[in-house]
Each structure stands twice: as structure tokens, then as C-alpha cells.
Amino acid sequence: MLTRIDHVGxxxxxxxxxxxxxxxxxxxKCVHQETNERQGVREAMLLVHSGxxxxxxxxxxxxxxxxxPVGKFLAKRGPGIHHIAYGVDDIDAALAxxxxxGFDLVNKTPVHGTSGSRxxxxxxxxxxxxxxxxxxxxxxx
Amino acid sequence: MLTRIDHVGxxxxxxxxxxxxxxxxxxxKCVHQETNERQGVREAMLLVHSGxxxxxxxxxxxxxxxxxPVGKFLAKRGPGIHHIAYGVDDIDAALAxxxxxGFDLVNKTPVHGTSGSRxxxxxxxxxxxxxxxxxxxxxxx
Numbered sequence: 001m002l003t004r005i006d007h008v009g010x011x012x013x014x015x016x017x018x019x020x021x022x023x024x025x026x027x028x029k030c031v032h033q034e035t036n037e038r039q040g041v042r043e044a045m046l047l048v049h050s051g052x053x054x055x056x057x058x059x060x061x062x063x064x065x066x067x068x069p070v071g072k073f074l075a076k077r078g079p080g081i082h083h084i085a086y087g088v089d090d091i092d093a094a095l096a097x098x099x100x101x102g103f104d105l106v107n108k109t110p111v112h113g114t115s116g117s118r119x120x121x122x123x124x125x126x127x128x129x130x131x132x133x134x135x136x137x138x139x140x141x
Numbered sequence: 142m143l144t145r146i147d148h149v150g151x152x153x154x155x156x157x158x159x160x161x162x163x164x165x166x167x168x169x170k171c172v173h174q175e176t177n178e179r180q181g182v183r184e185a186m187l188l189v190h191s192g193x194x195x196x197x198x199x200x201x202x203x204x205x206x207x208x209x210p211v212g213k214f215l216a217k218r219g220p221g222i223h224h225i226a227y228g229v230d231d232i233d234a235a236l237a238x239x240x241x242x243g244f245d246l247v248n249k250t251p252v253h254g255t256s257g258s259r260x261x262x263x264x265x266x267x268x269x270x271x272x273x274x275x276x277x278x279x280x281x282x
Contacts (some may be wrong), residue, residue, distance in 0.1 A: 001168045004190045005146040005197045008225045012269045024242055025268060026227065027142045048227065049145045051192045056146045060269070079270035081222045084149045086167065086189065101165055127166060128153045128201070129220035 001094055003087040006135040007045070007057040011070045011082040015044050015062045018079075022046050022058055031057075032115060040068025043114055054087050054137050059114070083121070085133035091118050094134050098122060110136065142235055144228040147276040148186070148198040152211050152223040156185050156203045159220075163187050163199055172198075173256055181209025184255055195228050195278050200255070224262070226274035232259050235275050239263060251277065 012018040019030050028046040035042045046058040061082060063071035073082055088094045091110050098105060106121035113119030116138035124131040153159040160171050169187040176183045187199040202223060204212035214223055229235045232251050239246060247262035254260030257279035265272045 002189050004192070005149065008146065008149060008271075010269050010271055018269050021268065025239060025244055025263075027238075048143050049192075049194060051145070051190075051194070053190060053192070056197070077218075080265070081225060081271055084222060097168075098166060103166055122166075124221070127162065128151050128159050130149075130151055130222055 001088060001097065003053040003089055004051060005056055006054065006085040006087040006133075006137075007059040008081060009059045009061055009083040009085060009133070010080065011073050011077075012060050012062055012079050013074060015042055015060055018060050019044050019046070022060070028058060034114065035064065036112070036114070037064070038111065039070075040064050041070050045114060059085070083131040083133055085119070085135050088134050088136055091120060091134050091136035095120055103127070142229060142238065144194040144230060145192060146197055147195065147226040147228040147274075147278075148200040149222060150200045150202055150224040150226060150274070151221065152214050152218075153201050153203055153220050154215060156183055156201055159201050160185050160187070163201070169199060175255065176205065177253070177255070178205070179253060180211075181205050182211050186255060200226070224272040224274050226260070226276050229275050229277055232261060232275050232277035236261055244268070 022028050030044050031047045032045040042062045044060040048056045061070050103126050104123035110118035110120050118136045120134050122132040163169050171185050172188045173186040183203045185201040189197045202211050244267050245264035251259035251261050259277045261275050263273040
């Protein structure tokens with residue numbers, strides 16, 4: 001079902017401050033930035049590795065307001081890992097399988113993700129406290 | 142410097158309870174288990190993807206005692222993502238580069254990791270609150 005670790009999502013107070021740190025520490029390049037109003041974040045994608053099943057990224061997430069999920073996470077826990085995302089070839093099939101298995105989906109149908117991808121979050125409670133995202137990349141990504 | 146996302150390390154109360162959940166949810170297979178006395182954990186590695194630069198895994202971590210780092214993490218935060226680990230070809234060169242960059246290393250020289258790998262942790266404070274591990278896989282892994 002899973003084709004790769006697509007990204008690790010890290011909540012930060014400031015993209016401007018954190019992007020250069022990750023670039024310098026690990027010689028990563030920031031290859032994409034966008035704002036996702038629905039998720040309430042500004043995102044920066046730093047490419048770790050471009051593999052045979054797609055890219056793996058560090059995703060830095062800056063909340064656009066305090067009353068967003070990432071804003072509340074930052075207020076409660078401070079900066080740190082917010083979620084983990086796995087690549088899938090067919091997100092509809094994956095969500096159907098998880099539903100049959102009794103897993104609690106945050107998004108019962110896919111929503112808009114980074115770079116035109118289709119994504120869905122799975123509730124952390126059934127997965128050892130880990131907020132988990134599935135990503136079906138857009139064609140050409 | 143980084144060759145892949147090697148694994149995401151997830152702190153759990155019980156491997157016995159959590160391994161089947163991840164196997165069922167994502168059709169993963171638990172390919173390795175070991176106890177690392179130095180790190181104070183029992184580990185289970187579930188293979189996400191075997192790529193051109195090595196494997197990517199979900200690593201489940203059960204503390205062997207309450208007074209271990211993962212035991213304290215569980216007591217404070219409950220189960221969840223504990224750290225992120227990146228693959229490197231040359232961990233000595235990576236640590237030298239990070240030292241020059243002023244990053245705070247938990248392990249100034251590599252220590253024993255999963256499956257005979259050489260690993261080192263980098264302090265979360267300089268990396269957006271993320272406890273970060275570098276992994277140089279053993280030959281043949």
C-alpha cells in the first residue's frame with residue numbers, strides 16, 4: 001500500500017528562520033513553497049531524496065493564524081514533528097481499506113495537498129498517537 | 142549529505158500491541174526486532190519501502206524501563222513520534238560538517254544502532270524542536 005515516506009511535517013514558528021537552518025545543517029534545498037488556506041499553513045518542501053517511487057521531503061509548516069491546527073500545536077507543544085506522511089499510488093483504495101479496518105479518518109475523502117497532490121489524514125488515536133497523512137502525488141510529481 | 146528518510150521513530154507502550162496495528166493499517170511487515178540496551182529500547186522495524194539508497198522504515202520503540210529517554214518521553218507526552226532519522230553514506234563526514242556548522246550533537250561520535258548501523262543523534266534545539274538521528278547502514282543493509 002505505502003510506496004515511500006513522502007515527508008515528515010515539522011511545525012515551526014517561522015519558515016524564514018527555519019528554512020536556512022535545514023539548508024545549512026543537511027545541505028537540503030527548498031524546492032517548493034505554497035500556502036494551504038484549508039490546512040491553515042504556509043509550507044516549505046525541502047528535498048531529502050528523489051527516489052524511484054517519488055520524492056521524500058522535510059515539510060516545514062508555519063501557521064497562518066493562531067487558531068489553526070498547527071497554530072494550536074505550536075502553542076501547546078512548541079516546535080517539533082507534527083505528522084508523518086506516506087506515499088500511496090491509489091489514495092481512494094487506501095482509504096477504503098482503512099475504513100474497512102476500522103481506522104478513524106480525519107478526511108473520509110481526499111483533499112487538496114502540496115503541489116496538487118490528493119491527501120487525507122488519519123486520526124492519531126488508532127495509530128500510536130501519530131497523526132498520519134497519505135499522499136497521492138499529482139501526475140508529474 | 143542525506144540519502145533518504147531512513148525511519149520515523151515512534152514511542153509506544155507495547156510493541157506487542159502496536160506492531161499488528163501498523164501491519165493491518167498499512168499492510169507493512171515487521172522485518173526486524175532487537176533490544177538496544179544503550180538506548181534503553183526494544184525496537185521493531187516495519188519496512189515501508191526498499192529504495193535505491195536503502196530501506197525506509199517505521200520504527201516502533203518500547204522502553205525497557207521507565208527511566209530511559211523513551212520511557213520519560215512516554216510519561217510526559219504519551220505515545221507519538223519520538224524522532225526522525227535520515228540515511229547518510231558517511232556519518233563521520235556528516236558529523237564533522239554539523240560540528241563546523243555549530244549544531245549541538247548528542248553523540249559526538251557514532252554509536253551502535255539498529256541492525257549494526259552506526260548512528261548519532263543531533264540535539265532538537267537547533268533543528269526546530271526535532272530530535273534527529275543520522276544512520277550509516279551496515280554493509281549489506
